[in-house]
Amino acid sequence: MTRTHLIISTSNDLLRIAASHILYISSEGNYCNFFQTGGEMRLVTYQLGQVERMIAEQLPELSQHFIRIGKSLIINLNYVYYIHPTQQKLVLVDNQLNRYSLSASKEALKALKELIEKQQL
Numbered sequence: 001m002t003r004t005h006l007i008i009s010t011s012n013d014l015l016r017i018a019a020s021h022i023l024y025i026s027s028e029g030n031y032c033n034f035f036q037t038g039g040e041m042r043l044v045t046y047q048l049g050q051v052e053r054m055i056a057e058q059l060p061e062l063s064q065h066f067i068r069i070g071k072s073l074i075i076n077l078n079y080v081y082y083i084h085p086t087q088q089k090l091v092l093v094d095n096q097l098n099r100y101s102l103s104a105s106k107e108a109l110k111a112l113k114e115l116i117e118k119q120q121l
Helices: 048-058 106-119
Strands: 005-009 014-018 022-028 031-036 041-044 066-069 073-076 080-084 089-093 099-103
Touching: 005 048, 014 031, 014 041, 022 048, 022 099, 048 066, 048 073, 066 106, 073 089, 080 106, 089 106
Parallel strands: none
Antiparallel strands: 005 014, 022 031, 022 073, 031 041, 066 073, 080 089, 089 099
16 A cells, blocks of 8 residues: 555644645754645654655655755755756646746756656656
8 A cells, every 4th residue: 555645643633634735844953844745744852854854655556756965955846847957946837727936956956857857757
């Protein structure tokens, strides 16, 4: 059975989020913000590396859709709309056509662009 939800549990609460609803995850020190389709955002008390491992362990069949970009960002490849490495600009678009403009290093965006181009072959 394919797991479709990421479960993040702390001593106080539990977050169960559909992988298909995760647009991107950004880090803020020891915390991560989960940005979801429809504009919802949820803060969790895990570092980005821990979240990256949770995705790999809990969603093995879907984890290839989540790519870490630099030190502070994990994106869902399904929502990538526009990449411009020299401007350090990345735009994600959700199913409701909401746009999310992000910034990342030129090197990270160039690598992402190349990865997506290779997948299209």
